[in-house]
Amino acid sequence: MHAMTDLPRARLAIAAAFLVQGLVFISLTTRLPRIQERWDLGELALSGVLLMMVLLAGVGSLVAERLAPRLDSAVVLRAGLLVVAGSVVVLVLAPSLAVFVLGLAAYGVGLGIVDATGNMQAVALEHRMGRVVLPSCHGAWTLGGVIGAVLTLATTDVPWSAIALVAVLPLLASVAPYLPRDHGVAATSTAIPTSADGDVPWRAIVMVGLALVVFYTVDTAAATWGPVYLDDVFDAPEGLVALATLPYLVATGLVRLVGDRLTERVGAVRLLRVGAAIALVALVVVVAAPSWPVAVLGFTLLGCGVAVVAPLSFSAAAALAGRDADPATRQARVDAVVARFNQFNYVGALLGAVMTGVVGAGSLRVGFAVPLVLVVALFWLARAFAPADDVVDVSAGA
Structure with missing residues (x-):
């Protein structure tokens, strides 16, 4: 077991990986209207390109599992960050649509690898510290997204090629001091593919995974289509379309940064049900908004409502996977489960x-009815999150 003094440095490194991932992702999604114009893509063509990226992110997550x-x-995780850095340069500086698509494909794979391994690192940290830390780790992702959205607002007039400088950040994050594996896991790691399946309560984990699907449906709709929604439906000023994403991210980030304490005080199940009610009201506001400022208010409220769903999903899945196992076996099993569980992310x-x-x-008013209908399921799915309330107990002895 590594000394407790190593954990603060590892926590900062893991938070940095989440922050960089969020910054790069939101830097790209808030520029979708500009990408559409640059390559003359319609809504359906853009949907097809995004579909490819999402599917390849799923492939990246499977690569991480292996x-x-x-x-x-x-x-x-370090390898994934290097893939992200290289692919961003390619897709931004692409001389043709074909090269852009190839760069975006590589970015999708890197995105999946970093998503999966970043959550593996956060879950391992949570177990070793014996307390809730995933909401604040995901809060770092959101903070990165806020920085990315602010950069988009501040650089609307810069040459397109200058955006490639964003690639420097994942490059720097790749040398951070991440959490090393527990002693003893290496000896059992070759057995993971078979042992991970045998003792894992997949039915319970799938219930938690469905909540993750709902969250990422809502989150990706807001991040990806929010700026386009303001641009197309309300004809908002071009320099302000990123406001669909920025207040949403700020609200999400603030709730996540206090999410560790909120979860310990209120409990995961109750916190999720209150959040679901807020999200439902928020999406009604978005769909029925008479003007773009009202839609922005709806997106902001939405961020408050769904903020802790994703981090608590990973906490609950890891708690279910890691029960009744020694620390070495638990980390091996949890790593495998987290990578597979991350696939729910891409379905959403x-x-x-x-x-x-x-x-x-x-x-797009009709389009946003998709997350509006799905968010209702969180009221029912919240009961599957009881294991997240027990994370400290589950972690005892880690």
Whole structure:
């Protein structure tokens, strides 16, 4: 076991990986109207490109599942960050649509690897510290997104090629001191593919995963289509379309940064149900908004409502996977489960990015009815999150 003094440095490194991932992702999504114009893409063509990226992110997550047990999640996380850095340069500086698509494809794979291994690192940290830390880790992702959205607002007039400088950040994050594997896991890691399936309560984990699908449907719809919604439906000033994303991210980030304490005080189940009610009201405001400032208010409220769904989903899944196991076996099993659980992320992203665009091809008001209907399921699914309330107990002895 590594000394407790290593954990603060590892926590900062993990937070940095989340922050960089959020910054790069939102830097790209808030520029979708500009990307559409640059490559003359319609809504359906853009949906197709996003579909490819989401599917390849799922592939990246599967790659992480295969590699992390053998190489350590810290090593695979570094590799994923390097893929993200290289792909951003390619897709921004692409001389043709074909090269842009190739760069976006590579970015999708890198996105999946970093998503999976970043959450593996955060879950391992949570277990070693014996307290809730995933909401604040995801809060770092959101803070990165806020910075990315602010950068978009501040750089609307810069040459397109200058955006490639964003790639420097994942490059720097790739050398951070991430959490090394517990001693003893390496000896059992080769057995992970078989042992991980045998003792994992997948039915319970799938229930939690469905909530993650709902969250990413809502989140990706807001992040991907929010700026386009303000641009198309309300004809908002071009320099302000990123406001669909920025207040949403600020609200999400603020709730996540206090999410560790909120979860410990209120409990995951109750917190999720209150959030679901807020999200439902928020989406009604977005769909029925008479003007773009009202829609922005709806997106902001939405961020407050859904903020803790994703981090608590990973906490609950890891708690379910890691029960009744020694620390070495638990980390091996949890790493495998987190990578597979991360696939729910992309199912939700698929619904949010692609279905919202397809259903809303005529009007994005109709498109945003997709997350509006799905968010109701969180009231029922919240009961599956009881294990997240027990994370400290589950972590005892980690």
